[in-house]
Amino acid sequence: xxxxxxxxxxxxxxxxxxxxxxxxxxxxxxxxxxxxxxxxxxxxxxxxxxxxxxxxxxxxxxxxxxxxxxxxxxxxxxxxxxxxxxxxxxxxxxxxxxxxxxxxxxxxxxxxxxxxxxxxxxxxxxxxxxxxxxxxxxxxxxxxxxxxxxxxxxxxxxxxxxxxxxxxxxxxxxxxxxxxxxxxxxxxxxxxx
Amino acid sequence: xxxxxxxxxxxxxxxxxxxxxxxxxxxxxxxxxxxxxxxxxxxxxxxxxxxxxxxxxxxxxxxxxxxxxxxxxxxxxxxxxxxxxxxxxxxxxxxxxxxxxxxxxxxxxxxxxxxxxxxxxxxxxxxxxxxxxxxxxxxxxxxxxxxx
Numbered sequence: 001x002x003x004x005x006x007x008x009x010x011x012x013x014x015x016x017x018x019x020x021x022x023x024x025x026x027x028x029x030x031x032x033x034x035x036x037x038x039x040x041x042x043x044x045x046x047x048x049x050x051x052x053x054x055x056x057x058x059x060x061x062x063x064x065x066x067x068x069x070x071x072x073x074x075x076x077x078x079x080x081x082x083x084x085x086x087x088x089x090x091x092x093x094x095x096x097x098x099x100x101x102x103x104x105x106x107x108x109x110x111x112x113x114x115x116x117x118x119x120x121x122x123x124x125x126x127x128x129x130x131x132x133x134x135x136x137x138x139x140x141x142x143x144x145x146x147x148x149x150x151x152x153x154x155x156x157x158x159x160x161x162x163x164x165x166x167x168x169x170x171x172x173x174x175x176x177x178x179x180x181x182x183x184x185x186x187x188x189x190x191x192x193x
Numbered sequence: 194x195x196x197x198x199x200x201x202x203x204x205x206x207x208x209x210x211x212x213x214x215x216x217x218x219x220x221x222x223x224x225x226x227x228x229x230x231x232x233x234x235x236x237x238x239x240x241x242x243x244x245x246x247x248x249x250x251x252x253x254x255x256x257x258x259x260x261x262x263x264x265x266x267x268x269x270x271x272x273x274x275x276x277x278x279x280x281x282x283x284x285x286x287x288x289x290x291x292x293x294x295x296x297x298x299x300x301x302x303x304x305x306x307x308x309x310x311x312x313x314x315x316x317x318x319x320x321x322x323x324x325x326x327x328x329x330x331x332x333x334x335x336x337x338x339x340x341x
Contacts, residue, residue: 066231066233066234066235067235067236068236068279069236069237069238069267069279069303069305069306070238070267070269070279070299070300070303070305071269071277071279071299071300073228073231073234073237073238074299074300076231077228077339109233112231112232112233113231113232113233113234114231115232116229116230116231116232116234117231141274141276145278145280148263148265148281150262150263150265150307150308151236151265151305151307154279154280156276156277156278156279157276157277158274158275158276158277159271159275159276159277160275175275176271176275176277176300177271177300
């Protein structure tokens, strides 16, 4: 009898992780907690911006550029849908787009671009060195590639969305082709933490 | 004699029917669309489906859109690490084999419109001319809308 009770308790303990633990996320969750990424960038509002400024909110971050016609607007349109459906007022979620093309994109240019997708979005730029530093904690690759006479140059870049949770930790990342519904479901979880 | 007369009557109909579904078809440009332009965006992408209902291979070689300074045919590709690369398609054209359809869509083949004279706005209908190697100029209209 005592053995049965022990087995029952052991099973209950084993199950409690999945039954009562935090819901699993659809995105790729970092196996070890990552500290708040350190970067200093420029916003259109003026003054330096760091990741600490957004602590307390869930922060999806996308590295892109305004000259990009396909993947960048597709991703920003998807994030706009996430924002509208989960937190249209922007109280809980703060989407950031950080340019990987500071030569073309001053902070005001990125801000005007992202605000067209959702009024709460923030666009950030910086010096070449500031952008390089900002990409490091995320493992983001970017590199200018020769274009035509019309495009001059294009920028190859990592096309994932990275999300900081409310504690500022780099928590989860999404591939370009992740269904928007999966991101929406995850954001609903993260804003409740 | 009667069966023979019947065959003679039916033969032209069969022939016409066969031609309609095969080599006498044409190349079509369908469901063309693009997103409304974000403020200040100097570029955008147009998407569409090309149907080749003819009996021979054709190729999209050029697209003309009045509001775009230049239009290039590009393909976006993604490597295993999630790095996006966008480049003109090899040979500068999209080959559409006989009887097949090719879809230009986000994250893949697209028409890169460079140097917008005016931003594209939701609900706008944009005339375009698609130039094919065999079929020549085909006119179509692209719808400006948020997304599919």
